[in-house]
Amino acid sequence: MSRTQLHEDIAKLLQVKMQENNIECQWIADANGVRCKITIENDEEAEKIFQQISTVLGEAGSSDQLNLVSKVPRAYGADYKPAAIINVLEKIGEPQKAKEYRGKIxxxxxxxxxxxxxxxxxxxxxxxxxxxxxxxxxxxxxxxxxxxxxxxxxxxxxxxxxxxxxxxxxxxxxxxxxxxxxxxxxxxxxxxxxxxxxxxxxxxxxxxxxxxLNERLDKALLAKQTQASTSKTEGLPLKQDDVTCKTIKSALMDMKQGSPSTDLFKKDLLTKIEDFCKEHPKVDGLQQIYVKISMSRWSSENAHETLTKLIDLAQWKKSDSNFTKGFHNIIRGRDPKVEQFYQKLAALDPNDTQQVNQFMEYLDNNKPGKEPSYKI
Missing domain, CATH: 3.30.980 (Threonyl-tRNA Synthetase; Chain A, domain 2)
Structure with a gap:
């Protein structure tokens, strides 16, 4: 759901609140936030209506300045950006909606x-x-x-x-x-x-x-990675049916090692890891993992290579002792679920069938909506 759609839903909710309190104003939305618009000729009357709105919305409303937004017809408006929107939602008794909105933004x-x-x-x-x-x-x-x-x-x-x-x-x-x-x-x-x-x-x-910016950065990162790969390549890759020698070599190596963790199943695992990271948008380490998975979709990197990088990152992020575990938990406020995730991912052998299946089951059991996963 885009920001505009999120804000449109909130604007509809606020419009209902205004109607319940017999306040004449219009709530409109765009990607930047929501705006209350008061169409009236008299400046003093506009201020009175805005004070009524502020009474309903509390400090979040009164802290925003009313500005002239249109001369014909004469209209006034006050803009609400994300931080103010969260305060508004909490004030009108929508804490869950405020939490969901905060999480997405x-x-x-x-x-x-x-x-x-x-x-x-x-x-x-x-x-x-x-x-x-x-x-x-x-x-x-x-x-x-x-x-x-x-x-x-x-x-x-x-x-x-x-x-x-x-x-x-x-x-x-x-x-x-x-x-x-x-x-x-x-x-x-x-x-x-x-x-x-x-x-x-x-x-x-x-x-x-x-x-x-979020979408365009993916393209900029891909272009940067492509430039780096071009400058460092050892030679032109030989291709057959658009599959590079690097990919073939990787596949042959998997076969040689008897690896049951095929690229398909590892992609499934990456999706589950991605879902786990989405549940913790404020954790820098998990968002780094999320970004690496997103970036891998724009590159020629296969799922095994991506998973290996994630394991390396988890080994760096995890606590190495009870002391550091306590530090991360008490001082940094790290959720025990996040610590457990780092520990399990860091210890994962991507070529071990049993470990991969167990890790996928662990992820399934630690998300709000459980769904069956394929086993290797």
Missing amino acids: SEENQQVALKLSELMKENKVQWKASIDGVFCTHIQQVSTTDYDNQGREAGKEAFEDTLKKFRDHLPEEDRIPWPHIETELGIKARNDFQIGKVKVDAGYNSGEALEH
Whole structure:
């Protein structure tokens, strides 16, 4: 379900609430959020209606400013973005809907942040997610000459040049949109000037931009991976029926090892792992796993290769002792289910039939809606 569809459902719910309280206004939706629209000629009357709305919605309503949105006919509106929408839903007695909405928006924002970080990891740019968008604070290195001549503008241009590498070679409709960028010469404080360094704050907070960004980043990551593979290839792959020698070699290796874990069943396993990760949108490690699975669908990587990477990641994420397990649980607030998932995935031998089946059963037993899985 798209952001627009999510917001349309919420707008309908709020419209009913207004009717129940005899408040004349219209709730409309788009990818960015919902808006209450009051069509009336008198400014004071508009404010009175808005105060009635605020009474129903509580602080979430009163904290938003009423603005003139149309002169003919004269209309006023107040916009509600994700954080405010969650507060509104909780206020009107819809905590479950608020939880579901938060989960879906947080999941997409977390995916975008992880994909951007993966795209720009060579430049050490780390993106973070919040309920209202994704953002990064990056210390951009520039030449002394550019620093002296252009000041903070040099940092903005250098940051944009990094993004250009991942967008300008793609078709216009597939290019990553530009983020909002602000720069400062003060690094750790206003007067903390360091020659050749500029503090860059960049971010996306438009729901429409984030929705497009998530899909376009898949294409940008694929293009980046393709370029890297082309530059490092040992020779042109020989093809037969569009299957590369690499794929054939992998299949032959599976046969030689007597591996029962065929690509088909491993794809099924990856889907189950993906479903588990979706249930924990705020856990960075699980979202990294989710992104790796998503990226694998855009590449020539087979399911066995992807699963091997996930096992390596789980081995890095899992707790290695009772002390670190306690630290992750008490200090970091790690859900015991997440720790158990890391432990089981880290210990998995992808070529062991019994282990694969047991892990698939474990995933089936740890999701809200159980469904049968195929056994190998």
